[in-house]
Amino acid sequence: MKETKTLPLFSTYELDSRFYDELLKDNNEVREVYKTLYNLFGSYSVSEFDRLNKQAKDSFFNLGITFQVYGDKEVKEKIFPFDLFPRIINNKEWTTIEKGVLQRSKALNLFLWDVYHDQKIIKQGIVPEDLIKSSANFLPEMIGLDPPGGIYNHISGTDLIKHSDGKYYVLEDNIRCPSGVSYVIGNRNAVKHALFGVFNQYNAHTVVDYGSKLLDTMESVKPNGVDAPVCVIITPGVYNSAYYEHSFLAKQMGVVLVEGRDLFVENGFVYMRTIYGPEKVDVIYRRVDDLFIDPLVFKKDSMLGVPGLFSVYQKGNVTLVNAPGTGVADDKAVYTYMPEIIKYYLDEEPILNNVHTYHCSRKDELKYVIENIDKLVVKPVDESGGYGISIxxxxxxxxxxxxxxxILAAPRKYIAQPIMSLSTHPTYIDENESFESRHVDLRTFTLLGKDTDFVLKGGLSRVALKKGNLIVNSSQGGGSKDTWVLKK
Structure with missing residues (x-):
């Protein structure tokens, strides 16, 4: 078969047969779905592409699309690294992804209800009791509490990789405060601005409807007796790593962005201070961690929360999105039981596979991990952002x-997985002035409301910008690219 003609911007692009390359087949031929893109990018000179690339990055800078990185001595604000070459997912692949992540979100919601109510899955010996009770994210205060609409994980972020076998695997579930959706929309706007003509040729699903879908989800779980709910987003403040996203989503939904000091509790309800006087708040999308939301119940010295908020939640007079205590279900140790959880609650086989995972609290698996660390990725069960990972x-x-x-000092805190072969994708490397292959993953976003659900048709394709690196998180030097899900 005829080899692909190498174009100037791809002069240093190399196919590595150990990984699934999303641009090239094994014979170096460009995959059909990428041919139009490849030819367009290949027609640019280095100087022309540099100009386009700079325009895209300038748009991120002008819009304030940033994130915070916490170092030992200082906090740095950085422009979110962005790559102009989009990732394309065809309709058939996406249908499987969408069904799979929705299945997981629904199963996790049922699991959370059970864990905080009858605990049948524990009593029947499917999930060990000590695994739940020893989780740092299990909140005894949530036992017996019925969240409005019966929903705990209104927003889920599921991280997927494409392995060398061409199949998608779930790396982890994020259902506390999954972030990154603002970058999905920012990426799309930047690419459409720079590549308007070629974008229209691909007939990709929109991603800019996320804000309206999120607001619909929040309004669907309003407290009983409320007709027109007042919704807000609560943020820890401008120094939080995801503050840009908090403010972005507030604008997208047309709701007020508040801090804890802007709210107060009176007579069993939550109110917001406004220039017109107090206004009752019905639904709070919280980007404040569990232990900081109410100093009367959790961390006594928290300045981020609202005194009395949890008592209002217990009475059913306000909805918290996501519900407190959801973190017990995205514990990476619980992840090892996801196939059983899906089968137990939905009576279905998992649509998406887990990565084989060893939990170090099990003696035989601990022994294997200790003896084979050089072949494994070790992860703390309750960290995020790529922190604490050892490859x-x-x-x-x-x-x-x-x-x-x-690990031996605290086995419960660690899991281990085989070193997976994350797929590779063209990524522009400034210093080399050409495209090179870099590893990518995909974070999808699922919304669950009362009698409603939605999966954003697109996602955050995160890129490990350092050659050979497998950690894609922005906090670890990763970037992102736009993700086009094709309609047909």
Whole structure:
């Protein structure tokens, strides 16, 4: 078969047969769905593309699309790294992804209801009781509490990878405060501005409807007796790493962005301070962690929450999105039981596979992990943002010994997975002035409301910008690219 003609911007692009390359087949031929894009990008000179690339990055800067990185000595605000070459997912693949992530979100919601009520899955020995009770994110205060509409995880972020076998696998579920959707929309706007003509040729689904769908979801779980709910987003403030997203979503939905000091509790209800006087608040999309939402119940010294908020929630007079205590279900140790959880609550086989996972609290699996760290990725069960991850193949002998000691000191806190072959995708590398293959994953966003659900037809394709790196999180130096889900 005829080889693909190498174009100037792809002069250093190399196919690595160990990984699934989303642009090229094994014979170096461009996949059909990418041919129009490949030819368009290949027609640019380096100087022309640099100009387009700079325009896209300038638009991010002008819009304030940033994130915070917390270092040992200082907090830095950075423009979110963005790559102009979009990722394309065909309709057939997306249908499987969408059904799979929705299945997981529904199963996790039923699991949360059970964990905080009858605990049947524990009593029947499917999920161990000590796994739940020892989770740092299990909130005893939620036991017996019925969230409005019966929904705990209104917003779920499911992280997927495409393995060398060409299949998608779930890396983890995020149902506390999953972030990144603002970058999905920012990426789309930047690409449409720079590549308007070619975007229209591809007939991709929109992603800019997320704000309206999120507002619909929030309004669907309004407290009983409320006709026209007042919805707000509560943020920890401007120094939070995801503050841009908080303000962006508030604008998208047309709701007020508040901090804890803007709200108060009186006579069993929550009110917002306004220039016109107090206004009752019915639904709060919280981007404040569980233990900081109410200093009367959780962390006594929290300045981020609202005194008395949890008592109002217990009375059913306000809805919190996502519900407190959801983190017990996105614990990476609970992830190991997802196939059983799906089967138990939905009587279905998982549509999307888990990555095989070893939980270090199990003695036989702990032994295997300790003896094979050089072949595994070790992760803390309750961290996010790529923090605390150890990739065995990248460690020195001394570092491996340190990881062993850390695991043995607290086995419950760690899981391990095989080093998966994340797919590769063209990514423009400024210093080399050409496209190179970099590893990518995909975060999808699912909304659950009362009698309603929605999966955003697109997602955050995150890119490990360092060559050979498998950690894609922005906090670890990763970037992102637009994701086009085709309508047909």
């Amino acid at each position: 065995g193949s990248k460690l020195t002998k001394e570092e491996i010994e340190t990881v062993k000691k850390t």
